[in-house]
Amino acid sequence: MRMYRAGSGLTQEELASKVNVTRQTIGLIEAGKYNPSLNLCISICKTLGATLNEIFWMEEDQDV
Amino acid sequence: MRMYRAGSGLTQEELASKVNVTRQTIGLIEAGKYNPSLNLCISICKTLGATLNEIFWMEEDQDV
DNA sequence: ACATTATGCAATGTATATATTACATTTAGA
DNA sequence: TCTAAATGTAATATATACATTGCATAATGT
Numbered sequence: 648m649r650m651y652r653a654g655s656g657l658t659q660e661e662l663a664s665k666v667n668v669t670r671q672t673i674g675l676i677e678a679g680k681y682n683p684s685l686n687l688c689i690s691i692c693k694t695l696g697a698t699l700n701e702i703f704w705m706e707e708d709q710d711v
Numbered sequence: 712m713r714m715y716r717a718g719s720g721l722t723q724e725e726l727a728s729k730v731n732v733t734r735q736t737i738g739l740i741e742a743g744k745y746n747p748s749l750n751l752c753i754s755i756c757k758t759l760g761a762t763l764n765e766i767f768w769m770e771e772d773q774d775v
Numbered sequence: 776a777c778a779t780t781a782t783g784c785a786a787t788g789t790a791t792a793t794a795t796t797a798c799a800t801t802t803a804g805a
Numbered sequence: 806t807c808t809a810a811a812t813g814t815a816a817t818a819t820a821t822a823c824a825t826t827g828c829a830t831a832a833t834g835t
Contacts, residue, residue: 658811672793674812681792684746684822685767692768699763703749704756722781736823738782745822748792 648702649677651695666690712766713741715759730754 652662652673659673666673668687676683683691688703695702716726716737723737730737732751740747747755752767759766 660811669794670812671795671814674814675793678813682748682750684748684792685752686746687792688749689768699768704753704763724781733824734782735784735825738784739823742783748822751822 648691648695651697651702652677655695657695662691662694665694712755712759715761715766716741719759721759726755726758729758 652659655662657665659677660670663670663673666687667690672683672687675681676687688699692699692702716723719726721729723741724734727734727737730751731754736747736751739745752763756763756766
Protein backbone atom coordinates (compact mmCIF):
# COMPACT_ATOMS: atom_id res chain seq x y z
CA MET A 648 0.00 0.00 0.00
CA ARG A 649 2.86 2.34 0.72
CA MET A 650 4.01 1.97 -2.88
CA TYR A 651 0.61 2.92 -4.22
CA ARG A 652 0.31 5.90 -1.90
CA ALA A 653 3.77 7.18 -2.72
CA GLY A 654 3.07 6.58 -6.39
CA SER A 655 0.07 8.84 -6.04
CA GLY A 656 2.25 11.53 -4.51
CA LEU A 657 0.28 11.61 -1.27
CA THR A 658 1.59 11.79 2.28
CA GLN A 659 0.07 9.62 5.00
CA GLU A 660 -1.67 12.71 6.28
CA GLU A 661 -3.15 13.61 2.91
CA LEU A 662 -4.43 10.09 2.29
CA ALA A 663 -5.81 9.96 5.81
CA SER A 664 -7.77 13.14 5.33
CA LYS A 665 -9.17 11.97 2.00
CA VAL A 666 -10.48 8.76 3.50
CA ASN A 667 -11.54 10.37 6.78
CA VAL A 668 -9.25 8.62 9.19
CA THR A 669 -6.24 9.86 11.11
CA ARG A 670 -2.65 9.77 9.97
CA GLN A 671 -1.89 7.20 12.66
CA THR A 672 -4.42 4.79 11.21
CA ILE A 673 -2.75 4.95 7.80
CA GLY A 674 0.68 4.57 9.33
CA LEU A 675 -0.32 1.52 11.34
CA ILE A 676 -1.95 -0.15 8.35
CA GLU A 677 1.18 0.42 6.28
CA ALA A 678 3.26 -1.01 9.11
CA GLY A 679 1.09 -4.14 9.09
CA LYS A 680 0.15 -3.50 12.69
CA TYR A 681 -3.49 -3.72 12.19
CA ASN A 682 -6.28 -5.09 10.27
CA PRO A 683 -8.39 -2.42 8.54
CA SER A 684 -12.10 -2.73 7.86
CA LEU A 685 -13.29 -3.57 4.37
CA ASN A 686 -14.91 -0.17 3.97
CA LEU A 687 -11.69 1.61 4.80
CA CYS A 688 -9.78 -0.60 2.37
CA ILE A 689 -12.26 0.25 -0.35
CA SER A 690 -11.98 3.98 0.35
CA ILE A 691 -8.22 3.76 0.20
CA CYS A 692 -8.36 1.87 -3.09
CA LYS A 693 -10.71 4.37 -4.69
CA THR A 694 -8.57 7.26 -3.52
CA LEU A 695 -5.43 5.67 -4.89
CA GLY A 696 -7.04 4.57 -8.14
CA ALA A 697 -6.46 0.87 -7.59
CA THR A 698 -8.45 -2.22 -6.68
CA LEU A 699 -8.60 -4.41 -3.61
CA ASN A 700 -6.64 -7.13 -5.34
CA GLU A 701 -3.88 -4.75 -6.31
CA ILE A 702 -3.40 -3.24 -2.89
CA PHE A 703 -4.57 -5.83 -0.37
CA TRP A 704 -4.59 -9.28 -1.93
CA MET A 705 -1.76 -11.56 -0.86
CA GLU A 706 0.33 -8.91 0.69
CA GLU A 707 0.72 -10.52 4.10
CA ASP A 708 1.09 -14.26 3.53
CA GLN A 709 2.12 -15.51 0.14
CA ASP A 710 1.22 -19.13 0.80
CA VAL A 711 -1.98 -20.93 -0.23
CA MET B 712 -20.80 -13.19 -1.15
CA ARG B 713 -23.88 -15.30 -0.62
CA MET B 714 -23.67 -16.39 -4.25
CA TYR B 715 -20.10 -17.54 -3.87
CA ARG B 716 -20.84 -19.38 -0.65
CA ALA B 717 -23.89 -21.10 -2.04
CA GLY B 718 -21.92 -21.90 -5.20
CA SER B 719 -19.38 -23.66 -3.01
CA GLY B 720 -22.14 -25.71 -1.43
CA LEU B 721 -21.42 -24.43 2.06
CA THR B 722 -23.89 -23.34 4.72
CA GLN B 723 -23.25 -20.20 6.76
CA GLU B 724 -22.27 -22.43 9.64
CA GLU B 725 -19.80 -24.43 7.57
CA LEU B 726 -18.14 -21.33 6.15
CA ALA B 727 -18.04 -19.78 9.60
CA SER B 728 -16.27 -22.76 11.08
CA LYS B 729 -13.74 -22.85 8.25
CA VAL B 730 -12.80 -19.20 8.77
CA ASN B 731 -13.05 -19.38 12.57
CA VAL B 732 -15.91 -17.01 13.18
CA THR B 733 -19.47 -17.65 14.26
CA ARG B 734 -22.43 -18.24 12.04
CA GLN B 735 -23.87 -14.90 13.10
CA THR B 736 -20.84 -13.06 11.79
CA ILE B 737 -21.26 -14.63 8.36
CA GLY B 738 -24.97 -13.92 8.37
CA LEU B 739 -24.49 -10.28 9.26
CA ILE B 740 -21.83 -9.77 6.61
CA GLU B 741 -24.09 -11.31 4.00
CA ALA B 742 -26.90 -9.06 5.15
CA GLY B 743 -24.64 -6.02 4.70
CA LYS B 744 -25.06 -5.18 8.36
CA TYR B 745 -21.43 -4.90 9.09
CA ASN B 746 -18.09 -4.15 7.88
CA PRO B 747 -15.73 -7.11 8.13
CA SER B 748 -12.01 -6.82 8.71
CA LEU B 749 -9.60 -7.30 5.83
CA ASN B 750 -8.19 -10.47 7.33
CA LEU B 751 -11.62 -12.02 7.59
CA CYS B 752 -12.40 -11.03 4.00
CA ILE B 753 -9.20 -12.69 2.86
CA SER B 754 -9.97 -15.87 4.79
CA ILE B 755 -13.41 -16.00 3.26
CA CYS B 756 -12.00 -15.50 -0.22
CA LYS B 757 -9.43 -18.24 0.16
CA THR B 758 -12.04 -20.63 1.52
CA LEU B 759 -14.40 -19.90 -1.35
CA GLY B 760 -11.68 -20.01 -3.99
CA ALA B 761 -12.16 -16.43 -5.13
CA THR B 762 -10.39 -13.09 -4.82
CA LEU B 763 -11.16 -9.88 -2.96
CA ASN B 764 -12.20 -8.18 -6.16
CA GLU B 765 -14.62 -10.93 -7.05
CA ILE B 766 -16.38 -11.07 -3.71
CA PHE B 767 -15.96 -7.66 -2.12
CA TRP B 768 -15.14 -5.07 -4.77
CA MET B 769 -17.98 -2.74 -5.71
CA GLU B 770 -20.66 -4.76 -4.12
CA GLU B 771 -22.10 -2.02 -1.93
CA ASP B 772 -21.95 1.21 -3.92
CA GLN B 773 -21.62 1.01 -7.65
CA ASP B 774 -20.71 4.66 -8.15
CA VAL B 775 -17.22 6.06 -8.67
C1' DA C 776 -48.25 -32.75 9.52
C1' DC C 777 -43.90 -33.55 11.49
C1' DA C 778 -38.89 -33.39 12.06
C1' DT C 779 -34.71 -31.41 10.81
C1' DT C 780 -31.65 -28.15 8.95
C1' DA C 781 -30.59 -23.43 7.65
C1' DT C 782 -31.13 -18.80 8.54
C1' DG C 783 -32.78 -14.45 11.03
C1' DC C 784 -32.47 -11.80 14.94
C1' DA C 785 -31.97 -9.82 19.76
C1' DA C 786 -29.31 -8.96 24.28
C1' DT C 787 -25.15 -8.75 26.46
C1' DG C 788 -20.02 -9.15 26.85
C1' DT C 789 -15.20 -8.77 25.04
C1' DA C 790 -11.51 -7.66 21.86
C1' DT C 791 -9.72 -4.53 18.82
C1' DA C 792 -9.97 -0.81 15.16
C1' DT C 793 -9.83 3.94 15.27
C1' DA C 794 -9.53 8.76 17.54
C1' DT C 795 -6.98 12.06 20.18
C1' DT C 796 -3.00 14.15 21.90
C1' DA C 797 1.67 14.51 22.29
C1' DC C 798 6.46 13.77 21.57
C1' DA C 799 10.48 11.56 19.14
C1' DT C 800 12.87 10.50 14.96
C1' DT C 801 13.86 10.53 10.21
C1' DT C 802 14.21 12.75 5.76
C1' DA C 803 14.80 16.52 2.46
C1' DG C 804 15.70 21.12 1.20
C1' DA C 805 17.78 25.90 2.02
C1' DT D 806 23.92 22.65 9.67
C1' DC D 807 19.45 24.25 10.48
C1' DT D 808 14.67 23.99 9.70
C1' DA D 809 10.47 22.05 8.45
C1' DA D 810 7.89 18.34 6.79
C1' DA D 811 6.99 13.38 7.07
C1' DT D 812 6.80 9.47 9.69
C1' DG D 813 7.16 6.46 14.01
C1' DT D 814 5.31 5.55 18.32
C1' DA D 815 3.05 5.61 22.98
C1' DA D 816 -1.06 6.45 26.38
C1' DT D 817 -5.66 6.78 26.96
C1' DA D 818 -10.58 6.88 25.31
C1' DT D 819 -14.40 5.41 22.30
C1' DA D 820 -16.83 2.91 18.70
C1' DT D 821 -17.69 -1.26 16.70
C1' DA D 822 -16.44 -6.04 14.99
C1' DC D 823 -17.15 -10.35 16.71
C1' DA D 824 -18.50 -13.98 20.42
C1' DT D 825 -22.01 -16.20 23.09
C1' DT D 826 -26.48 -17.75 24.12
C1' DG D 827 -30.98 -18.38 23.03
C1' DC D 828 -35.19 -18.36 20.56
C1' DA D 829 -38.02 -17.60 16.26
C1' DT D 830 -38.87 -18.46 11.50
C1' DA D 831 -38.14 -20.42 6.93
C1' DA D 832 -37.04 -24.07 4.04
C1' DT D 833 -36.69 -29.04 2.86
C1' DG D 834 -37.59 -33.84 3.13
C1' DT D 835 -40.32 -37.90 4.93
